[in-house]
Amino acid sequence: MLDLKDLENQTIYILREAYAEFKRPAVLWSTGKDSTTMLWLCKKAFFGKIPFPVIHIDTGYKFKQMYGFRDSIAREWGLDLVIAKNQEAMKEGVGPRDGKFECCTKLKTEALKKCLEENGFDALILAIRRDEHGIRAKERYFSPRDEDFKWNYKDQPLEMWDQYQSITEDKTHTRVHPILHWRELDVWEYVKQEKTPVNPMYFARNGKRYRSLGCEPCTSTIDSEASTIDEIVEELRVTRIAERSGRAQDKEKAFTMQKLRALGYM
Amino acid sequence: MNINVVIVGHVDHGKSTLIGRLLYDSDSIKEGRVEEIQKLAEEYKKRFEFAYFLDSFDDELKEERTIDTTGVMFKGEKNLYSITDVPGHKEFIKNMLTGASHADVAVLVVAADEGIQEQTGRHTFLIHMLGIKQLFVVVNKMDAVGYREEVFQDTRDKVAQLLASFGYQDVPFIPGSAMEGDNIYKSSVRMEWYKGPTLIEVLDEVEISKEPKPLRFVVQDTYKVDSESVVVGRIESGTLRKGDSVVFQPSGVRGKIRNIRVFQSELQQAERGDSIGIVVDREVKRGDVCGLVEAPPIPTEEFLGEAVLLGKSLRAGDRLELRCATRRVSCQIKEIREKINSETGEVMGRHPAEINENEAATILFATAPLVVEKFSEIPELGRFVLVKDKNIGAGVVLETTN
Known part of the structure; x- marks a missing residue:
């Protein structure tokens, strides 16, 4: 097993770097195990109170239990919750039958894009992990996105030691991945330890x-x-x-x- | 124990294949993944390759080369490994360095049928610069040379000579074939003449020792917690105890550690790697480095470093930003002392006017006051990146002039 203390220390370090380097960060929360664990790590990094907004992308297709869980945690932890929705696409009735690629792009990516524009966030903290998917294994801790939201995966920044590249030009944002190095098993071991x-x-x-x-x-x-x-x-x-x-x-x-x-x- | 291993070597010498083989033979590949890759290979009219467990970009599959670094984990008999694959192509040195910067151990892969190539030398130079002391060599693709002992010996002799020029002595060499599975995770029956260990056996013997070092705590920020000012940061080396008398540099602030705080708890002491908060009742700034009064950090305005450049060019007199730990300062290239061939480590010229992409040099930096340490003494504070609109280079501190 990876040492949970090492994992936690590294994640807290990254969260504090992000908070120090960006003007207006926000954390993305799906209510799943990874992002809920990360919210807990945010609480630990900032001594109880998460000092930035928490975004939940609502596609309208989430499980009922996810909404209930979201609202109860948001209350209990005093989260500054921002709900991101692509109202237009939802009105048009976009759904998985339009193709999953289309649906995910419209209801998640586009919703997030709008939310970012409206709120002026310059950093998005996300709970993706390398061991989830081959493509996520290629990510950096700090990963820039251009104004069209695009990930230029062919030219990623030099990221040595813990020197994360935090420069963002206007209208762009940086994705921050504080639990990139955790495995699924580590998350559950941590959930068990931290209750x-x-x-x-x-x-x-x-x-x-x-x-x-x-x-x-x-x-x-x-x-x-x-x-x-x-x-x-x-x-x-x-x-x-x-x-x-x-x-x-x-x-x-x-x-x-x-x-x-x-x-x-x- | 968790060991970070980076696999380095020239393009197409079999780095990704070797990792794919380790994952496959150690039963770490998830169900359906092999079939998924077989399907993909058919679709793209390629032969099934173990490398495709790592190379997840469609461009990587099409071009049959790794573009960016990948991290995977798997369990050996004794250790848990975080294995980093890096591209072996010159245009992706930036990605290679990103992947290699956290490694404890490196495995150099040299194809038996090609021997030493350009990136064999450059990657060796770079891992040497990064301070990676433990190195193993796999002479790969032994299947392509009929598993002949003399080819292995010849390759070993030449590579050993290259390694010796970077100070690597008595490095273990393993003849293997990642493609066929010889001596990577399982012993080979096709090379009876080799009596030594497999790659996984040598890796399972690795131990990482950390010698005691003076305290260095780097400041990230200051938070207000319950109306108390808490200085947050990380211990990069040594131990911090409640009650310690400390000094922060370059601000010069002195104080006493009144409390060590983490969420919902207080600590009597904290160790290397710990992300903590301290209460000192003095104002300190992000970028400050804290040490004990008995063994304090010393601020400097000039130091000699060895750096590799990933950006276009760097000239004597250029100004840019330098980052070490959480400190950012503006700096000037006071003097480029020696230009170094990053393929061989040889000095190519003294006092050149400029260095270019992928070249290395020893450079005298003039900076705003900051704390750096000799890389050989406290590596965490002896390494820096150079920034000009983006991260364009990285280096280590050779000498400080206080």
């Missing part, structure tokens, strides 16, 4: 559980008997199944994830 709240959908019922949470139409369960945090940790020690196996948008076509991310997807 942080998790959405009950991760726990097995009738032999099924969600391993990764997204929008309802595009997220499926895995076969599992793990109904407690301990059992999830045990399951992850031996499993050969990929974490995002239940996430449809990754699998639509080869390199869909790369194309989504190049346009500004998380």
